[in-house]
Structure formats: C-alpha cells, structure tokens
Amino acid sequence: MDMLVIRGGMPLRGTLAVSGAKNAALPIMAAALAADGPVVLHNVPDLVDVTTLARVLESLGMSVIQDGSGRIELETLSHDPCLADYELVRRMRASVCVLGPLLGRRKRACVSLPGGCNIGHRPIDLHLKGLRALGAEISIERGYVFARAERLRGAQIYLGGPFGSTVTGTCNVMSAAVFAEGVTTISAAACEPEVIDVGNFLNGLGARIQGLGTPVLTIEGVERLHGGEHTVIPDRIEAATLLMAAAITGGSLRLTNVCREHLAGVLDVLTATGAELEFAPDCLRISRPGPLRPADITALPYPGIPTDVQAQFTALLAVAQGISIVTDKVFPDRFLHIPELMRLGASIRREGASAILQGVPQLSGTSVMASDLRASAALVLAALAAEGETVVRRIYHLDRGYDRLERKLNAIGAEIRRVEDRPENMPASLQLSADELPPPTADCSDGPPPPKFLSRSPGVRHAE
Incomplete structure (x- = not known):
C-alpha cells in the first residue's frame, strides 16, 4: 500500500488539462x-x-x-x-x-x-x-x-x-x-x-x-x-479540486479542457473567498492575490455545489480568515475528513449536517489517513498549505477517482512523493524524539495514591 509525502508551502503555478469525468x-x-x-x-x-x-x-x-x-x-x-x-x-x-x-x-x-x-x-x-x-x-x-x-x-x-x-x-x-x-x-x-x-x-x-x-x-x-x-465530458470535480489547490496555496493556475457552465456554484464560492477568475473558451485561469476570506456553503444536487467538493471546500476554508459554515444536504454524514483536518491544526466543530470552521493562520504537517475518495483530495489540499511535511495514508481511495493527481500537482510546483507505506519511509520531521517530549508533571506525592488493582477472578480487576 502506498502513501503520499507532501511538503507544503509552495504556491502552485502553471497549466493543467482536466481529465474526463x-x-x-x-x-x-x-x-x-x-x-x-x-x-x-x-x-x-x-x-x-x-x-x-x-x-x-x-x-x-x-x-x-x-x-x-x-x-x-x-x-x-x-x-x-x-x-x-x-x-x-x-x-x-x-x-x-x-x-x-x-x-x-x-x-x-x-x-x-x-x-x-x-x-x-x-x-x-x-x-x-x-x-x-x-x-x-x-x-x-x-x-x-x-x-x-x-x-x-x-x-x-x-x-x-x-x-x-x-x-x-x-x-x-x-x-x-x-x-x-x-x-x-x-x-x-x-x-x-x-x-x-x-x-x-x-x-x-x-x-x-x-x-x-x-x-x-x-x-x-x-x-x-x-x-x-x-x-466523455471534462471532470468538474477534478477541475474544482485543482482550482482549490491553486487557491489554498496562493498560486496561479490555468486549466484547459474545462466546462465553465458545470462549475457555476464552485466558481461563485471561490470568488467570494478572494480568488480572481479569468475565462476563455475551454480555458479558465485562477489566482489568489490576497488572503482567503470565509464563506458559507451548502452542498446540494446540481446546479448547486456538488457534495463531491464539500470536503475540499472544508480544507480550503480551514485557513480562511474568519468563521465559515459548510453544510451537506446530499450526504449529511460525509464529514469523516474533519478529524484528520483537525490533526493538521484546523479548528472545526461538527453540528449535525454542518461543520463550523474558525480559520487558522497556518496548518502544520502530520500523518493523516484518508477515509474516502474526496476526503483524500481534501487532505492533499490541506497538506499543500501546511507547514512542513504531511503524510497521507490509504491513498488507494485517491487513485479510484483522480487521474495521476500527484503528477499533475508536481507539474505545477508541488513537492509530492509516492512511497510505500512503511515505517522507514516516514519523514524524519514527523518522528518525535525523547528530547521533544513534554517534561513530566509536578510531583503529586501529597495527594491520594492511585488505586491498586488486584486480580481476584479471571477477567475482573478490583480497585483496592
């Protein structure tokens, strides 16, 4: 099984063609x-x-x-x-x-x-x-x-x-x-x-x-x-993911083989977050010159914002300056990416079919695990914006729905390595040494002693 090792902090710039849907x-x-x-x-x-x-x-x-x-x-x-x-x-x-x-x-x-x-x-x-x-x-x-x-x-x-x-x-x-x-x-x-x-x-x-x-x-x-x-028509979900990759890194991207009409809701939200868009036939350019602004989005059936980009928007808004609300009315339980984004430092609270985000200035790299296809893409986006290195595991989900995503992102300035998921391939930056552990807590000898457990019958522990 493979994993992705992603070094964040590089603005993405260049031209990419969107694959078929x-x-x-x-x-x-x-x-x-x-x-x-x-x-x-x-x-x-x-x-x-x-x-x-x-x-x-x-x-x-x-x-x-x-x-x-x-x-x-x-x-x-x-x-x-x-x-x-x-x-x-x-x-x-x-x-x-x-x-x-x-x-x-x-x-x-x-x-x-x-x-x-x-x-x-x-x-x-x-x-x-x-x-x-x-x-x-x-x-x-x-x-x-x-x-x-x-x-x-x-x-x-x-x-x-x-x-x-x-x-x-x-x-x-x-x-x-x-x-x-x-x-x-x-x-x-x-x-x-x-x-x-x-x-x-x-x-x-x-x-x-x-x-x-x-x-x-x-x-x-x-x-x-x-x-x-x-x-086959162009993939509007891949297009949205790539656009958000440019936005979350503060980069500039030109997409070809893209259908603007299929992305109306996504483009509206991206504009609200501070992205600048330019259009030409079968071509779209995005840049994000200033800070990301917060937004409220709701995933709905077409022509609404697709549920398949809800996770990616959650990653993007995790670093926007302010409070955002993300709601999914298509799959209200589609939030398994939230705990993993929080491992990267995102501030998110789940309330029913919604997630409330308080944007943070910076995410920090760590090891995360993908739960599904679009959650995988969300973690890749967050890793691109995070400080240091991030490891995304269980990327077989990603391979189900994205055509060589890491190759495309590397072609526009990302640093992503696909390696076998083995302990020796874990980046040194994510391995804690004993010197980095917090000091032991203060002496608590004046307090009551902790309970002692005695085994008096099989499978039962009794506090003394």
Whole structure:
C-alpha cells in the first residue's frame, strides 16, 4: 500500500488539462452493454475505478481494450452472462450501473449490492423502484439483486428521494427504459452534467431520450441500439479540486479542457473567498492575490455545489480568515475528513449536517489517513498549505477517482512523493524524539495514591 509525502508551502503555478469525468465515464461504459455493435470512448480517465469496471464488463461477456491514451474500445462478444460478482462489484458503487443495461438488453441480471466510499447510507431502493415500474421482477437474496423481465413497458416513474434525485439511479433506469415498449416518463430525474452525458451517449446509439438536463425525461422505447463513438465530458470535480489547490496555496493556475457552465456554484464560492477568475473558451485561469476570506456553503444536487467538493471546500476554508459554515444536504454524514483536518491544526466543530470552521493562520504537517475518495483530495489540499511535511495514508481511495493527481500537482510546483507505506519511509520531521517530549508533571506525592488493582477472578480487576 502506498502513501503520499507532501511538503507544503509552495504556491502552485502553471497549466493543467482536466481529465474526463469519472462519474460520466463509468455509467457510459456500463451502458455500452446495451449496444449491438462496437463502442469507442474518448477522454476516459486513467483510474482504478475504470480498470475495475472494465473487469466487471469482461466478466459479462464484453471485450474491453484500453490503450492508455484515454481511448477505450468496448464490444459485446456474448449476451449470455448476467452475473456481476461481489468480488468485483464490492470495490466501487458505480458497478451497480450495469443493472439497467443488463435488464434492458438481456432481460435478466444478477448484480451484487454495491460497495464504494464510506460517506453515509446510500441505498439503491430508487433504482429498484424505477425498474419495477418498468415491469421487472426483482428480489434481493444473499446480497445480490436478482432481476428479470421478458418485456419492459413504458411507465410514469418518480425518482425523488429524501436528499434529492439519484444520479446513478437515473442512469440505471434510463438505460433500461430505452428498451421499454411505449413511452417512459421519469420525474425528479437527476440534472447533473454526467447524467446528460450518459443520455447523449445513448441517443448517439439510437435511443430516443428527451429532456436531458431537466427534472423530467421522456424516453420512447426502441428495439435495439447500435454501436457508436463518444467523447466523455471534462471532470468538474477534478477541475474544482485543482482550482482549490491553486487557491489554498496562493498560486496561479490555468486549466484547459474545462466546462465553465458545470462549475457555476464552485466558481461563485471561490470568488467570494478572494480568488480572481479569468475565462476563455475551454480555458479558465485562477489566482489568489490576497488572503482567503470565509464563506458559507451548502452542498446540494446540481446546479448547486456538488457534495463531491464539500470536503475540499472544508480544507480550503480551514485557513480562511474568519468563521465559515459548510453544510451537506446530499450526504449529511460525509464529514469523516474533519478529524484528520483537525490533526493538521484546523479548528472545526461538527453540528449535525454542518461543520463550523474558525480559520487558522497556518496548518502544520502530520500523518493523516484518508477515509474516502474526496476526503483524500481534501487532505492533499490541506497538506499543500501546511507547514512542513504531511503524510497521507490509504491513498488507494485517491487513485479510484483522480487521474495521476500527484503528477499533475508536481507539474505545477508541488513537492509530492509516492512511497510505500512503511515505517522507514516516514519523514524524519514527523518522528518525535525523547528530547521533544513534554517534561513530566509536578510531583503529586501529597495527594491520594492511585488505586491498586488486584486480580481476584479471571477477567475482573478490583480497585483496592
């Protein structure tokens, strides 16, 4: 297992290209199961999650060829397999996106309940509700979803949930509904750019989906989908993370392959914190000439601030001059990064679905542990701003969703080393010597003696 050793304090400056969107590429790859012909995808990020899903698709009878340049060729060799096994699906939640295409094209599916990041309760009940409405028979046994439907029929489906619409659920139901007889209407559909990209991909294969980008989708069923070619949209979450890396270090960054419209909420907050932004077609420049100012943010479904950048904003605002409040109304329990940021010196108090931050002048390097994908990115950002060296452990989370993040950051002035997580690789600056320990407390001999414990029976200690 690897860890990152990060030396903070260097302003980041330069130009970077944003990779393709993870949250679009994965459901698009899954939707390729529905095509009767080869599919070629461009601008696919080089991620562990992409490799994992490729293995899932191969187990389902597909040929998957990656050339390392962001191009992937997918073609179904057999429509017989229908089992997405636990050993593969448990590694990431997006694997559940094979459920809809399998059911629509092959009439049956057996998919393990998904795994992924520990960011709170994320049931797939809305996925199953939508598929049942199309006529599927569904049961859950031994940790697997069993689904079958000899014929899907168009239906009126409502996909709203207690914390908004479901992105992967919308993709799943949409991928099945393209084969349903008649017309399907999905209300409270997710409006995220990644959902639009999946819909555009399916339309490019011959689907008839209208209303993409709105809460109401209308889908006219077709008998088959042909092959095709598609370019994945830029990753707005990676773009936001890189912009915040420049802001938290007081640097200047030019981003290419970026879509400004997908980042409206993020850019508004960055401007409020003191960042200066310049725009050009497919290009965005950020600088932060003065101190960071505090801000209040709330993570909401699109077009609100994405929950996937809540942790990164928490890291940024931890060093803003004043009090900030960060609220997450999508995943109210997504705050496992807070204790680790506090290890770096952040002053944060958790209150329900909110975190209240009192900005500190300086963070200090230490050893921290990532709990999930976006928490990993938040810790990297905090480490870039911290004094001295920071070690970020369990970075396999980071590799799931960021395309060579440390290489990109090093290219614009960061000092990040990827090393094996072994004691001998721990920086000397983070190893305390006996001389650095605080002195012993004053003599307490005048006080009562501490209790003595006598063992009088197995497993029981009694104070004397």
